[in-house]
Amino acid sequence: MPTAxxxxxxxxxxxxxxxxxxxxEFGHRLDQQTVVGVxxxxxxxxxxxxxxxxxxxxxxxxxxxLTQD
Amino acid sequence: xxYVDVAGVRFTLPDGRVLLDDVSFRVGEGACAALVGExxxxxxxxxxxxxxxxxxxxxxxxxxxxxxxxxxxxxxxRDDITVERFLVDLAPPAVRDAWDxxxxxxxxxxxxxxxxTQMAYASALAHWGDVGGYDVEVTWDTVTxxxxxxxxxxxxxxxxxxLSGGEQKRLALECLLRGPDQVxxxxxxxxxxxxxxxxxxEERLIxxxxxxxxxxxxxxxLARVADRVVTVEGGGVWVHGGDWAGYPAARTARHERMAExxxxxxxxxxxxxxxxxxxxxxxxxxxxxxxxxxxxxxxLAKFEAAGPPPDxxxxxQVAMRLRGGRTGIRVVVAGQLELTGLMKPFxxxxxxxxxxxxxxxxxxxxxxxxxxxxxxxxxxxxxxRLGARVVPGFFxxxxxxxxxxDRTLVDLLWHGEPGRPGVDRGRAMxxxxxxxxxxxxxxxxxxxxxxxxARFQVLLLELSGATLxxxxxxTDNLDVLSAESLEQALAxxxxxxxAVTHDRWFARTFxxxxxxxxxxxxxxxxxxxxxxARVQRTR
Ligand SMILES: Nc1ncnc2c1ncn2[C@@H]1O[C@H](COP(=O)(O)OP(=O)(O)OP(=O)(O)O)[C@@H](O)[C@H]1O
Ligand SMILES: [Mg+2]
Numbered sequence: 005m006p007t008a009x010x011x012x013x014x015x016x017x018x019x020x021x022x023x024x025x026x027x028x029e030f031g032h033r034l035d036q037q038t039v040v041g042v043x044x045x046x047x048x049x050x051x052x053x054x055x056x057x058x059x060x061x062x063x064x065x066x067x068x069x070l071t072q073d
Numbered sequence: 074x075x076y077v078d079v080a081g082v083r084f085t086l087p088d089g090r091v092l093l094d095d096v097s098f099r100v101g102e103g104a105c106a107a108l109v110g111e112x113x114x115x116x117x118x119x120x121x122x123x124x125x126x127x128x129x130x131x132x133x134x135x136x137x138x139x140x141x142x143x144x145x146x147x148x149x150x151r152d153d154i155t156v157e158r159f160l161v162d163l164a165p166p167a168v169r170d171a172w173d174x175x176x177x178x179x180x181x182x183x184x185x186x187x188x189x190t191q192m193a194y195a196s197a198l199a200h201w202g203d204v205g206g207y208d209v210e211v212t213w214d215t216v217t218x219x220x221x222x223x224x225x226x227x228x229x230x231x232x233x234x235x236l237s238g239g240e241q242k243r244l245a246l247e248c249l250l251r252g253p254d255q256v257x258x259x260x261x262x263x264x265x266x267x268x269x270x271x272x273x274x275e276e277r278l279i280x281x282x283x284x285x286x287x288x289x290x291x292x293x294x295l296a297r298v299a300d301r302v303v304t305v306e307g308g309g310v311w312v313h314g315g316d317w318a319g320y321p322a323a324r325t326a327r328h329e330r331m332a333e334x335x336x337x338x339x340x341x342x343x344x345x346x347x348x349x350x351x352x353x354x355x356x357x358x359x360x361x362x363x364x365x366x367x368x369x370x371x372x373l374a375k376f377e378a379a380g381p382p383p384d385x386x387x388x389x390q391v392a393m394r395l396r397g398g399r400t401g402i403r404v405v406v407a408g409q410l411e412l413t414g415l416m417k418p419f420x421x422x423x424x425x426x427x428x429x430x431x432x433x434x435x436x437x438x439x440x441x442x443x444x445x446x447x448x449x450x451x452x453x454x455x456x457x458r459l460g461a462r463v464v465p466g467f468f469x470x471x472x473x474x475x476x477x478x479d480r481t482l483v484d485l486l487w488h489g490e491p492g493r494p495g496v497d498r499g500r501a502m503x504x505x506x507x508x509x510x511x512x513x514x515x516x517x518x519x520x521x522x523x524x525x526x527a528r529f530q531v532l533l534l535e536l537s538g539a540t541l542x543x544x545x546x547x548t549d550n551l552d553v554l555s556a557e558s559l560e561q562a563l564a565x566x567x568x569x570x571x572a573v574t575h576d577r578w579f580a581r582t583f584x585x586x587x588x589x590x591x592x593x594x595x596x597x598x599x600x601x602x603x604x605x606a607r608v609q610r611t612r
Binding site for chain 1: 186187188191192194195196198199201202207
């Protein structure tokens with residue numbers, strides 16, 4: 005469980021990390037644009053989640069959706 | 074701010090006895106009210122009715138402000154829980170539920186990592202944030218640092234049973250006093266606390282703006298903290314609106330008034346009965362008198378139906394007896410003894426007849442030392458032995474007796490155990506009567522109140538013929554009269570006593586003081602030492 009609710013305005017910086025990790029992982033069969041799109045929509049679907057937990061939640065969900073594609 | 078309003082509450086025990094009848098009182102905003110009464114009077118039951126654990130047979134409880142509850146036997150019931158779970162259980166219901174939902178969602182994710190499960194987890198986390206869960210976690214961190222000296226993350230998975238009784242109490246108190254609940258019900262919060270801990274509690278209770286209803290038998294705490302006193306006795310409750318200083322006089326005056334009212338009722342009753350009898354005679358010859366006779370009969374019937382006013386509650390009777398017996402001069406000899414990781418090696422000689430009080434901060438290893446002498450497995454180095462004819466008798470209220478819980482007192486006494494012969498029902502009842510437990514003879518051990526359990530354990534010591542008493546916090550849970558009776562029994566005891574205690578008043582009746590210091594040093598002091606600092610140990 006995350007320990008604190010950090011309301012950083014730059015929270016999407018950590019989502020960028022998720023993007024680069026996922027691009028490395030799925031880049032061989034999906035183009036970067038698709039990965040970024042999926043991550044964005046996950047980010048959107050998960051809005052309302054605690055900021056601190058967001059990067060992990062987004063990455064997890066995006067990985068799941070990319071695997072299903 | 075919050076208050077508690079109890080109106081006309083009635084509670085019947087499973088065996089049919091009425092424990093509480095027509096109980097009404099109010100604890101107003103910001104009050105710090107003491108709840109007192111002899112062991113078994115119904116204090117814990119009343120708190121459990123207020124908290125909603127038990128439902129009364131009649132009457133109602135109203136309250137506002139969120140309720141935080143600390144139970145009398147912390148840690149001894151569900152020993153296998155973690156510090157984390159313990160703190161969750163002390164949190165307000167909304168936080169508790171949100172926490173449980175997050176845990177369930179985490180578990181579900183281990184099973185399946187699909188989208189619905191992930192979304193459920195995300196929304197459980199969002200809900201955790203909404204109920205203020207993240208702030209609560211910050212508070213927990215403050216709380217564990219204050220109570221145990223370690224951050225929350227460093228101790229959350231620790232078993233609660235690895236904390237000493239005092240540490241558990243301190244943890245619960247820190248949590249409730251810093252938490253959001255505005256009404257606190259504290260059942261014997263001072264039990265097991267070391268003396269600095271008790272002083273800390275006194276200060277916190279004085280300064281808190283919360284509404285507090287607390288049970289205590291400790292006269293120092295009562296005197297310093299209570300601004301009103303709620304007494305449970307004779308199946309009812311009455312409130313003294315002042316502090317503890319004026320309480321004994323108020324109680325005496327009340328009892329005298331009750332006795333006086335009762336006496337008047339009895340006299341009036343007798344007068345009416347006589348009158349009826351006389352009129353009955355006269356009615357035989359006079360029809361005029363017959364009408365008066367019937368009128369008088371009705372009046373008597375009404376008078377009796379209204380019932381007598383309650384009599385003053387009977388004085389409590391407790392007479393503990395501890396016999397002991399002659400042993401060799403040397404009773405305990407320890408050489409360079411060290412309980413692993415708890416203290417520096419020390420030497421100790423205890424002689425026949427000594428009264429040794431073991432003092433020191435919570436967590437210093439005092440209880441472990443007693444358990445070692447009682448023959449339990451406690452890791453240690455160095456040597457120790459008991460002298461000739463020394464039979465240890467061990468008393469500890471935190472010691473769980475799972476095998477006792479579902480047996481009656483008479484049954485436990487009948488069977489005896491190694492070192493304690495069984496006794497027949499007649500003898501058992503006679504002994505129970507001396508301990509104020511006559512009505513409890515056929516009750517299961519688990520249903521006894523805290524103080525009744527403590528009294529019963531002293532009774533077992535009496536029957537065991539122990540010649541060395543090892544007592545771990547014996548006066549905790551005991552009401553004032555029982556504690557005094559124990560003191561008298563110890564004074565008359567022919568044997569040796571080693572007792573761990575944080576009871577300032579009780580400690581002064583001892584003649585040797587063995588202090589477990591905060592720095593790990595064990596030393597003897599000529600006077601009781603109560604202000605050894607908290608043990609700083611890396612855990
Ligand atoms: N199942 C039961 N059957 C009969 N009596 C019971 C049962 N459960 C509890 N009691 C009795 O209810 C009474 C009230 O218990 P309670 O725990 O409320 O007392 P208390 O005032 O808190 O005492 P203490 O100071 O010792 O903590 C006791 O006499 C106890 O023996
Ligand atoms: Mg109680």
